Every structure is written in structure tokens, then in C-alpha cells.
Amino acid sequence: MSDSSYSDGAAAQPAAGSEPRPEQAAPRLMLKGITKQYPAVRANDDVTLIVAPGEIHAVLGENGAGKSTLMKIIYGAVRPDAGEIHWEGQALDIASPAAARKLGIGMVFQHFSLFETLTVGENIALALDEPFDLKALSKRIREVSADYGLDIDPQRHVHSLTVGERQRVEIVRCLLQNPRLLIMDEPTSVLTPQAVRKLFATLRRLAAEGCSILYISHKLDEIQELCDTATVMRGGRVTGHVKPKQETHASLAQLMVGHSLPDYTRREHKPGDVLLEVKALSVASDDPFGTSLDNVSFAVHAGEIFGIAGVSGNGQAELLSALSGEKRGVRADAVTICGKPAGRLGAGARRALGFGFVPEERLGRGAVPAMTLAENALLTGHRQKMVRSGWINAGAMRAFAKRCIEAFDVRCGGSEALAQSLSGGNLQKYIVGREILQAPKVLVVAQPTWGVDVGAAAFIRQQLLDLSARGVAILVISEELEELFDICDRIAVLAGGRLSPVRATGATNAEEIGRWMAGLFGGREGAAPSAEQPAHA
Numbered sequence: 001m002s003d004s005s006y007s008d009g010a011a012a013q014p015a016a017g018s019e020p021r022p023e024q025a026a027p028r029l030m031l032k033g034i035t036k037q038y039p040a041v042r043a044n045d046d047v048t049l050i051v052a053p054g055e056i057h058a059v060l061g062e063n064g065a066g067k068s069t070l071m072k073i074i075y076g077a078v079r080p081d082a083g084e085i086h087w088e089g090q091a092l093d094i095a096s097p098a099a100a101r102k103l104g105i106g107m108v109f110q111h112f113s114l115f116e117t118l119t120v121g122e123n124i125a126l127a128l129d130e131p132f133d134l135k136a137l138s139k140r141i142r143e144v145s146a147d148y149g150l151d152i153d154p155q156r157h158v159h160s161l162t163v164g165e166r167q168r169v170e171i172v173r174c175l176l177q178n179p180r181l182l183i184m185d186e187p188t189s190v191l192t193p194q195a196v197r198k199l200f201a202t203l204r205r206l207a208a209e210g211c212s213i214l215y216i217s218h219k220l221d222e223i224q225e226l227c228d229t230a231t232v233m234r235g236g237r238v239t240g241h242v243k244p245k246q247e248t249h250a251s252l253a254q255l256m257v258g259h260s261l262p263d264y265t266r267r268e269h270k271p272g273d274v275l276l277e278v279k280a281l282s283v284a285s286d287d288p289f290g291t292s293l294d295n296v297s298f299a300v301h302a303g304e305i306f307g308i309a310g311v312s313g314n315g316q317a318e319l320l321s322a323l324s325g326e327k328r329g330v331r332a333d334a335v336t337i338c339g340k341p342a343g344r345l346g347a348g349a350r351r352a353l354g355f356g357f358v359p360e361e362r363l364g365r366g367a368v369p370a371m372t373l374a375e376n377a378l379l380t381g382h383r384q385k386m387v388r389s390g391w392i393n394a395g396a397m398r399a400f401a402k403r404c405i406e407a408f409d410v411r412c413g414g415s416e417a418l419a420q421s422l423s424g425g426n427l428q429k430y431i432v433g434r435e436i437l438q439a440p441k442v443l444v445v446a447q448p449t450w451g452v453d454v455g456a457a458a459f460i461r462q463q464l465l466d467l468s469a470r471g472v473a474i475l476v477i478s479e480e481l482e483e484l485f486d487i488c489d490r491i492a493v494l495a496g497g498r499l500s501p502v503r504a505t506g507a508t509n510a511e512e513i514g515r516w517m518a519g520l521f522g523g524r525e526g527a528a529p530s531a532e533q534p535a536h537a
Contacts, residue, residue, distance in 0.1 A: 051214060056227045058215045064426065075105060106179030108171050119155055120161075121141060186451050234257075273302050277335070278296055298502065305488045307490070308499075319477070357443075358448065373401045373405065402415050448476060490504055
């Protein structure tokens with residue numbers, strides 16, 4: 001690792017090429033000794049952070065390191081127990097998000113703060129402190145979202161949006177406030193590579209105009225490309241300061257998790273029989289703003305990981321619903337699991353055939369927030385001797401949860417910990433582990449490492465590779481192209497409800513897949529691929 005630590009004095013200087021105005025001589029933001037104690041954990045422990053005007057400053061750390069709590073303190077959503085906040089040289093107390101916005105602080109949350117029953121425009125209006133005209137605001141939303149490559153319809157109701165589309169709303173809502181400090185928590189997980197380039201250009205432009213940016217991401221290549229400086233956190237404490245451009249991917253990962261990450265291990269295996277087949281699947285979306293599926297066909301073989309990329313909102317939700325059994329009424333042979341027509345079977349009957357499922361929404365669909373991990377094990381694992389003659393076997397339920405916690409390194413307070421008490425990465429490891437321990441023959445995983453730190457992401461991806469080596473057919477639907485290229489044997493793109501051609505992972509690249517994510521495949525290329533394509537065609 002390079003010797004790239006910097007002093008507080010250096011951190012307080014404006015970014016290179018930015019001419020400070022007199023009122024910007026002081027740091028835009030300075031935190032001193034920030035401490036926040038929760039009943040079971042000290043989320044922040046004597047944290048000091050300095051951000052200069054025009055600086056793009058990363059905050060790095062694994063899940064549970066205290067990053068999100070610190071950002072919420074800056075935004076006024078959480079009150080610190082101790083410490084000082086200085087804004088442009090003045091000590092102050094940020095009592096609420098409204099107070100933060102008046103100062104010019106905007107935040108894009110990783111976990112969304114949107115009202116389900118309101119439209120996109122109405123949600124954005126709630127964050128604006130000045131009077132507004134909803135019609136004019138809707139026009140402005142369309143303009144800004146198009147300019148930033150984050151297209152969203154202001155008339156849509158939030159309950160009809162996918163996870164990715166909701167994140168777009170958060171980003172646009174924040175950008176409309178013309179912030180002086182912009183906090184971004186995992187902002188690119190819904191974007192194509194081309195849209196990421198456009199967003200980065202926008203962030204650099206904002207920084208050049210004097211806006212400070214606090215950037216949280218687990219994508220280390222983004223940190224290295226975009227950020228001027230970085231503060232590293234572990235266990236609630238600041239453990240170092242670095243200049244990311246002077247670091248390597250490996251050194252940054254080691255700073256975050258405290259050890260080097262192992263390389264992925266692929267075991268030799270030959271794809272076997274088709275265990276999951278989708279044949280000419282056309283599904284009309286129940287949501288008037290959703291995307292209907294148009295003649296989608298593909299096959300996943302035993303021992304194969306098949307990846308489907310795409311920007312959220314292009315039919316992923318409809319495909320997942322049709323695969324999981326939540327959406328029935330399609331032809332019986334439109335979905336085949338282990339040779340059995342399953343298109344009209346419910347979720348339970350599909351699981352009885354050997355089907356496992358990890359949804360993209362952890363809290364609410366993957367797990368019930370207010371239930372314990374043991375109780376959440378029962379939801380999909382009740383066939384694992386947890387129910388006898390109609391009675392719940394509490395001991396078996398807790399034993400299964402404990403086995404999952406230990407096998408998948410879930411850091412929590414034990415099997416009786418509430419799902420909502422876990423960090424995102426640890427809850428995801430638990431949900432993935434819960435499905436794998438049931439020994440599925442087919443596993444469908446949506447966004448397996450969304451918002452998960454590099455250590456947990458590497459662990460989850462290795463578990464999927466190991467599972468495929470044991471002959472399980474795995475379908476991964478993800479917006480993380482790096483992830484798909486790392487673990488998948490074949491890859492396709494879902495755009496506008498249509499499936500692109502299928503490529504062996506080694507026969508394509510991120511640029512081609514990125515173009516397809518924007519819907520740029522047509523003619524013979526745009527024809528639906530045959531479900532009988534060989535595993536390494």
C-alpha cells in the first residue's frame with residue numbers, strides 16, 4: 001500500500017483546479033469527535049472528518065462500519081451523543097433534515113425515504129422548502145432526470161416503482177435542491193456503464209463549481225476514478241485517510257476489511273441438463289407503468305450460472321414474479337423447473353420441486369423486519385424439519401438459523417436478533433445462506449450484492465460459484481456488471497421487456513452489455529434467443 005495518508009490541514013484544501021472564494025477559506029464541513037451509541041453497538045466512536053469546498057471525498061468501510069450513521073448525523077436525521085459539527089467555519093447543531101437542506105446539504109439515501117402512495121413529483125415536492133407549482137415542478141423533474149441520465153416519470157406512484165427506479169427518484173430529488181454538500185450513498189447501482197460516465201461528469205462539474213461531495217460506494221473502481229480523498233472506517237472508528245488514485249484495488253479492500261480478499265475459485269465442471277427453462281414467456285405487467293415481457297426465452301443448465309443484466313424497470317420485476325410463482329396464469333410450459341411444467345404452480349409448489357429464490361428487496365420480501373432470524377428461517381425453510389404434524393419445532397428453527405449464521409459469517413446478536421437490526425450485507429448473507437442450506441436444484445437470485453461491502457460481496461459470490469460447482473442451476477439478475485462478469489458462464493440483457501442475444505461471458509464486454517442495457521440491440525440480434533442454446537455458446 002502506498003504511503004498516501006494526508007494531514008487534516010491538507011484535507012481542508014480545495015480540490016485541484018478549484019479557486020476558493022473568500023468565504024470558502026474554511027472547510028465546507030468539519031466533524032470533531034462525533035460519537036453515537038446505540039443499545040447494542042457504538043456506531044460512531046470519536047470520528048473526525050474534514051471536507052473541502054469542491055472536493056469529492058469518499059467514506060469507505062464494510063457494512064456496519066458506521067458510514068450511514070455518520071452521514072445521517074451530517075444530514076440531521078440522527079443526533080450525535082458527543083462531538084462538534086462545523087459548517088463553513090461555524091460550529092452549529094443540525095437539528096433536522098430540513099435544517100440541513102437550508103444549509104445546502106442534500107443526501108441520497110441507500111435505503112429510500114419515499115411515500116409509497118404519492119407520485120414521484122409529490123415525493124420530490126415534499127423535500128422542497130420553497131413554494132412550488134406541481135405542473136412546473138414535473139416539467140423540471142423531466143428535464144433534470146433526462147439531463148442526468150436518470151429518466152423517471154413524475155406522474156408515477158412510488159408503490160409501482162422498482163428498487164432501482166426509487167433510487168433514481170432519490171438522486172433527482174437531491175439534485176433539484178442545488179446542494180453545497182451532496183451526500184451520495186451507493187448512487188450508481190441502478191445505472192448502465194454509460195450512465196455512470198454521465199453521472200461522474202456531472203459530479204465533477206458540480207465539484208468544479210464548488211459543491212462538495214461525500215461519496216459512499218462499495219465499488220472500489222469508482223472510488224479510484226472519481227474521488228480526490230477518502231476516509232476509511234472500521235468498527236465505527238476512523239482508521240485512515242488515503243488518496244484513492246494512489247492506491248490499488250487490493251490495498252483499498254484491505255483497508256476496508258482489515259485483510260486481503262481471496263480470488264474467486266472456480267471448480268471444473270461441465271454444464272448438465274436444463275433445470276430451469278423459460279419458453280416464449282410473454283407477461284402483461286399488472287402495473288400500468290410497468291414493463292411487459294415479450295417472448296422471453298432462455299435455459300439454465302445444471303452447474304451453470306446464467307446472468308441477466310439490465311437497468312431496473314425493464315421487466316426484471318415481472319420476470320422474477322413469473323419465475324417465483326407470485327405471478328401465475330401463464331402457460332404451464334412457459335416455466336419449467338427440473339423438467340416439470342411450473343408456469344401455473346404457486347410459490348410453495350415450485351419450492352417443492354427444488355426451487356430457491358432470493359428477492360432483491362431484503363426487508364419486506366426477503367425477510368420480515370420485526371421477526372427474529374429464527375422466525376425468518378421458518379418462512380421459506382419450514383420443509384427442513386421445522387414443522388411436525390402442523391406444529392412449529394422452535395428448536396429446529398433456531399438450530400437452522402444458528403447453522404446459517406455460522407456457515408455464512410452473519411454478524412448479529414444470534415438467532416433471536418431481529419432482521420431489521422442487521423446491516424444490509426449481513427442480512428443479505430443470511431437470506432442467501434437460508435436458501436443455499438435448503439439444497440435447491442435451481443436458485444434464482446436478484447441483486448445478490450446490492451449495497452454490500454467488498455468482503456461480504458466476495459463471500460456471497462464465492463458461495464454461488466461453489467453451489468454451481470455442485471450442479472445447481474443458478475440464475476443471477478443483477479445491475480452489477482462486474483459481478484456478472486466475475487461469476488457467470490453466460491450473460492444476456494433484459495431491456496424493454498425483451499431479452500438480448502445470449503453471450504458466453506468471455507465473448508462479450510461491459511461496453512457491449514452496456515449498449516444492450518440501453519436497448520440497443522435489434523434486427524436479427526434482437527430476436528429472442530433459443531432456450532436450447534448450449535451453455536457455452
